[in-house]
Amino acid sequence: MSHRVSPKNVVADAGIQAGCWATLFGLRKRGGSTKPKAAQLTRREGAAEAAELAPYVHFGHGWYDLNYDSVTIDSCPSEKLPEYSEDEGVSPEVLQTIQAELEDLSPWLRELSLDIWHHPEIMYEERYAHDRLTEFMASRGFKVTPHYLGLETAWRAEFTYPASDTHRKAKTRSTVHARVIGVNSEMDALPGIGHGCGHNLIAMSGVAVALAIKAALQKHDVPGTVILLGTPAEEAGGGKITLLERGAYKEMDACIMSHPTAGPANISGLWQGVALQPIDVEFFGHGAHAGLAPWEAQNALDAAFVAYASISALRQQMKPDCRVHGIIVGREWVPNIIPDYAKLRYMIRAPTYQELDALRERVIACFDAAALATACKIEIKVGAAYYEVRNNRILGREYSRLVGKMYGMRTDTSVGANYSTDFGNVTFALPALHPAYSIPTEPNGANHTPQFAKSAATKEAHEATLKVAAGLAALGFKVLQDADFTAEVFDEWKAGCGI
Template sequence: MSCLLPLNLLPSLRRKKQPMPNNDGTNEMKESDRNVSATSCHQTSIPCFVSEEPAPYSTVEEWTAAMVDRKLPDYSDCEPLYRSDIAETIESCIDACNKDLRELSLKIHDHPELGYKEKYAHDTLTEFMESRGFKVTRHYLGLDTAWRAEYQIGHGGHTLGFNSEMDALPGVGHACGHNLIAIVGVGAALAVAQSMKKHDVEGKVVLLGTPAEEGGGGKIILIDGGGYKDMDICLMAHPGPGRPHSAGTGPCLAVQKLTVQYFGHTAHASAAPWEGKNALDAAFLAYSAVSVLRQQIKPTHRVHGIVEGRDWASNIIPDYAKMEWLVRAPSWDEVKVLRARVKKCFEAAALATDCRMEYSEGGATYDLRQNITLADEFAAVAKKRYGIDTDPGAAGAIGGSTDFGNVTYELPSLHPMFAIPTLPNGGNHTKLFADAAGTKEAHEATLPIIKALAITGFRILTDEVFLLKVNESFKNGETTSSG
């Protein structure tokens, strides 16, 4: 995710009411080369599944053994889940298409493409969904690499939505595991469609392939075009490092991009510096002012940026400097307040250096409002059927952002995060995480998440009372956010 995610992705599910690659070619790898030798839950500044305690596993073999050796629930002692017959159909379908899902994941992983350039992923995924009987719309809503796949039984019922991401990161490939996110959506949609057919359930399942999550805001464009309007709910899941067989439904930060340009006047830096107006000085003053501002902002707020220039030389007073910043906070309202304070830093720097300033704001990426009813259902399914720990009772810090946050403002939604094995210091947005996302162990950790997400979503197709509760939670702003 530009996502993005809580530094501890295992928060307790406490209710809160709140207002409304480099892409130079492929990088083919053999299965034997996809192994990772150790796993870690080290803190990073990007999405990361970090527990309060260090992970007790030093090798991927120990991580995998912990998954295999864990004691799964004794289903006879559990409170029965809703429609176990449907759950079994979903599980059988995902098990049957396991090989296909693995192949899809590796194809996308080994052909990393940047945002809005995911042509290979677009073509690969749409061809696959079409081959499975889905009605496919390519280049959806005018976006060249967006797509929609849908499957309908009957003429009534509700619409269950899933989301697949596809884009990679510059220089590090699929370092946010979007190859795994893609197959979560594909696998869940296939399983739901087959279960609808087998159990004669009217309704529709929709899978959206959304481009450019990593800073491009693809979902925001699709929202504006009505891409999510017919869905009753929308679900997806995102990988990160963490303990074996763990997941979480915590928040992500709202974020907005700010761009500031300073225009000065060139002069000889030694012969007549007084004749110049130094745009680089303005940028440095702004950077220093923001750095000082950080002492007075909340611990959950983030401000970070870079300085760019053109044709700089040490003996010329620079007449131009550009800065790009990201301002993040737990809610969009807080972003607006923080943004105003940061803008004053920019303005003060322009005033001090007598430079002209141009300021612009990018589109808003909202915080993640995890629907509490969907989160509770997912937690129950994941724990009771697969032994996945989704509630260790520890609230975590917050790290990143995702354009799926905007989706959660439009309709009831859920975006669980789940753990895959990684090397030490191998959190999201690192080359180590890109390597981990292609491993067999990561794929195996993804399968129960696909099943739990599909089972959770299917319930809205057959249980009107449950859907009513989901909608009430959305209306009342009941989320999993702690605090």
């Protein structure tokens, strides 16, 4: 029988990426061709330089899983945005304040982003980023709490602009309930790749949004609080889930953040993503001399491969929008000793957590069957599940209007790729928004590649990030300023609606 362990965050090894763009895989080159050398040269003549990957790969590039010609972009389905008057939206004066603040801060923010990019740190080891970001926020007038809620690399930065005498005399709804907007900064990198998911940009973006909101509150005399959370271990370990369980989000009326991806210029996306379940499986057998007495062994490597093959067979009965993928990890294997230990690191993805829950049991049955077939003992550790992202529709519409008005940015709401993030759990706990946005990338250089890491350090990526940061800052300001708007946002979340 299997022994199952379900800690809140069992994945402590950086080799597993449970986070947002853990769906992209490189394709291996084939080796050992028996064709003569001349035939190989003929086959390569006239091929494109990027032909190392199959041609169809070019039709699926990162989150924005569509071909990038103008016809495709124009034909993408998108909700019609509501019409707003100037009074209903954020005033031009506030937008000007936000844009001017980000323009002034841009050199400092660029330096901050590149500093984090040059010091990549994997999950729960983001010590350099933690210290750099907390020092920066403290120098800008925020009250900073390092090592927040018992997590060494988590942090919190808060700024409150109190109600003035004018507000108190008027007894506005804002005075009665000064609202709180939350912002997230991710910091962790990928093992062996660095910031191949652009978290240096996300860290900087969170800072930019918080500082721009602060400037707007002060200049336009609007009471409110902005809380910026430094959230570790998005790629694996579910840092936001731990922070959520420990109460980090309980004060917030809404929470916002953004994420870079590959795609056409000046495009943003509001996509649901998928739920994800990380699982570690260990098989314990008995070693033996592979030639002399193999019958004495219980082969843990066989158990791993039986499980791998069983899951491959299961894929025939899986829905097209579900995914199960993983790796096999050994321990000092040599051919003449039958392995007594093997480890599988798997991820299960499904469109919703409810579907994930059902699929997980079928996958675990494959692991149990492999242990039974090989007489190995088994231990299954189920990590923290990532929920699908449920973007708040009201927040999304206002964000779309704002970035469209300021920068002519198109916001797409069609179906995206199978990404996952621990921010999905946040969207189920309170109203939240998680837009993606495009940065210029190399061909076949989408998220979770060394090419994307290189792109995340470019000036063009920085400029694209500041556009989205301006839109989110204006959105956050509206949450703090407009009580009726925020009430509508909450009602939408309470009804369980989302994009």
